[in-house]
Amino acid sequence: MNATHDTPLPRSIPEYLERLRESLAGADPALVQDALYDAEEYLRAEMAENPGKSEAEVIASVAGSYGAPDEVADIYRDTEVKVQTALRPPAPKPRKSPWGQFFGVIAEPRTYASLFYMLLSLATGIFYFTWVVTGASLSAGLAVLIIGIPFVILFLGSVRILSLVEGRLVEVMLGERMPRRPLYASRGKPWLERIKEMFTDPRTWGTLLYMLLMMPLGIVYFTIAVTGLTLSLSLIAAPVALMLSGTVLVDGVDLASSSQPWTWPLAIGAGVALLFLTLHIARWVGTLHGMLAKHLLVKSAQYS
Incomplete structure (x- = not known):
């Protein structure tokens, strides 16, 4: 050009x-x-x-x-x-009716990616939280020693690397555009000024806050996903098993003898509704969490 x-x-x-x-x-x-x-x-x-x-x-x-x-x-x-x-995955066909919008979520690939992110977030959240708390504790403990400052710099650098990893997960699973390169290093500046910028860069502290938040958020996401899927699938599967075999034992109790056949379609209907509601919640969580990740991991870099 x-x-x-x-x-x-x-x-x-x-x-x-x-x-x-x-x-x-x-x-x-x-x-x-x-x-x-x-x-x-x-x-x-x-x-x-x-x-x-x-x-x-x-x-x-x-x-x-x-x-x-x-x-x-x-x-x-x-x-x-x-x-x-x-x-970008193929856009789903527009659905005008409320029923189409409610049930159409099952045909959107992003739904399942968001659901998987919710399940994965428990493991990543625990790891991020442990890394930040351990690194911050060691940094504070080593601050009085000569190796304290190099350790803090290495710790903050590792956090920035982890933010890129998390950014790839967010972009692939939640569809939010995230950086594919590190924050540029301003290598023309003296070392002391670059170290100062690392501590004064809002993105450094936004990233630390994000990783601390990931553990409670991961617990909430995982609980919602597992509870919604388990309960909805149980409501759907139990009546089907009762109709096919006539006997379903749970802890030695025969559910067939303690339930009325007229309640089985109601249970299946409730299970289906809960399953689709869980999928909608996954989509909402994916959208909101993508916005949170963008704000804390990326947007503040614009003002550095």
């Missing part, structure tokens, strides 16, 4: 990144994070291959191949539309 010359090219990598951020104003924060990371990686690699050139010279030399900030922003916007269109 050819660089435009309507505006002067940036003369430094930080200036290039800031111009790129401005050109992507209004875009998805996850897309902005990916674009900034890719741009810095590319420009730093070009600097390493041309040690005798200044940043302004390198930017000018790659403007024709990589592009000026506004051109790169346009390409990322266009590519994002194409990728999201390709990855």
Whole structure:
């Protein structure tokens, strides 16, 4: 692509990144994070291959191949539309009637992905919570020692890596666009300033809060999913088993002898209704949790 010359090219990598951020104003924060990371990686690699050139010279030399900030922003916007269109599952047929909307949830692939996320969130929530509490406790305990600061930096770095892993789970299962690259590192700045930015970056503390919240949320999600599925399937299966065999033993008690046949269709109907209600709850949880993850793990990075 050819660089435009309507505006002067940036003369430094930080200036290039800031111009790129401005050109992507209004875009998805996850897309902005990916674009900034890719741009810095590319420009730093070009600097390493041309040690005798200044940043302004390198930017000018790659403007024709990589592009000026506004051109790169346009390409990322266009590519994002194409990728999201390709990855988006087929849209379900619109259902106008209330019954169609209620029962149509069973035909949506995202329903089952959200349900699986609810079941998985108990394990991930416990892991995230344990990691953060243990890391924070060790960081506080080692603060008086010389290794305290390096340990805190490593701990916060590990938390950022975990946020990327969680972001992939959220994007794949819940459909919320999340970053595919780490937060760009501003490697042109001194080490002390970069360490300071890590502590003052709102996303650092948003990520820690998210991982602490994941354990109680995971318990709630897992409980809702398991209770809803177990109860609804039990209500459906028990009358069917009674009608087929005439005997269903639970703890030595024959349910067939203690229930009336006219209640069996009611139990099946209640089970079906509860099953579809559980699927709707899974969809709602998926949408709301995706918004929470976006706000705590990504959006605050826009203001760093």
